[in-house]
Amino acid sequence: MRTSSEAPVAEPQSPQKGIARSPGGNGQVAGGPAGAAVRIGGLGHGFGDLRVIRRLDLAVEPGEVLGVVGPSGCGKSTLLELIGGLREPDGGSIEVDGEGSPASRLGRCAYMPQRDLLLPWLAAIDNAALALRNRGASRAEARRHAHPLFERFGLAGFERSRPGELSGGMRQRVAFLRTLLAGKPVLLLDEPFASLDAITRAEMQEWLAAALAAESRTAILVTHDVEEALYLSDRVAVLSARPAQLVDELAAPSPRSLPRLAAVTAPEFTAARERALEALTKGMR
């Protein structure tokens, strides 16, 4: 897909200011579903002779954000596919909201791939409303549902823009809205900021922190960036190199409650980061 080489795209107001808290006290998004619990027991998976996941036990509470960190190629993306019902595991069990069948998992999880993969022939708002169209809504109806989210997440005025006219950060935001509008209780985010430059990534992390804080959904965020996981998640699971096993699990200090700069420079954060990096290194041996 071609990116636009036209005149500079105007960035909307600063990401954090862009998130409006809906009335509801603790920032719950009106209309968003409540999160579902995810239970993974003894999970194992391989492709032919290649064992990708050895034995994994994880539990995610409803509304919690779990960060999954691990070296490249360790099976993090496969883990998301397995949870989301896109693939069946060789061994072990996965339950989302108490249901174990792949169809029910598929119906409860929304998957956000690494690259935005917005359709270049659709406007931003039509891209975001894709799930609604699939469920039978008319284009006008779907747009009406999606419109308030654009305002709330700092994309006001860009509803009719084509993906080629948007910057990388904005495209990721539209992709995230697309994931949200699927209305599923579990969000599976596969390295959402891997394709962005460092500065945009920092901005987007703040944006996503505010977005997740306003949501009551469960989210499982896969990333190779330890800081990102610690800043955005409630808990972080560190996986070893392939075949993936759980090396360590730690609670994130003050997740999403501080602006990014304050959060990542706090001493508890530094301690947690060191612990996570240690676990990561141990898992790579």
Added chain:
Amino acid sequence: MVRRARTIGVRRWLPPLAILCALLGAWELAARLDVLADALHIEPFLVPAPSDIAQSLWSDRSLLADNGWVTLKEVLFGFALSVAAGVGFAVALHLSPTLRRAVYPLLVASQTVPIVVVAPILVVWLGFGIGPKLAIIALICFFPITVNTLDGLGSVDPDLLKMMRTLDASRWQTLRRIEAPGALPYFFSGAKIAVAVAVIGAVFGEWAGSSSGLGHLIQAASAQLQTARTFAAVVVLSALAILLFALLAALERRVAWWGPNGTRA
């Protein structure tokens, strides 16, 4: 803004046009001086100069127009048939991998049968009407459309397909909303090739058995050693092919505007 666009257009066409004029000029000179005829040891009138061809284009214009219209009809209907068959095959083979494994090699094999052999057989089966011409055009033209469209349908990022499943898309919805639009630029690549070749297919069909059309005119004129008229008919055929190609390219720019040949990303 308009002036600038026009200047750019002129500057784009100037080099090939200049080369073409130079070649025509050299040809005209050579024909006038009987250079080519002497070299080939044949009568001068058998090697027409561009000016002779131009004159035939004018004096035979009603003949060329009538036959041109016959060939154009064959090309248009045959092309429409090949689009239907080409896209039909592509979608079927894309949706069923087993069908693809079974049928694709046969489709490739179908292209190896020489058209010169097939054409007369089709005339025997389908008669002297437009039937065999349509069959021949469809036979040679469906293939580039199928190959390109099939590639296009398979070009969708697998992550996108995974995501669509979690967005509650049925197989049909994924095909309609994601794969089909994604395949459109590829389809046009195949269609442009097909439309250029369709004209040749029409000529083969007419040579196998016809009483009208530009192919038939070429046959008749060259048999009567009317070389200028023969060349004139060829010029009209080329013009037809170029025109159809340009129309498809223009359509592509509008319809598949996000693709590599589109107006904007």
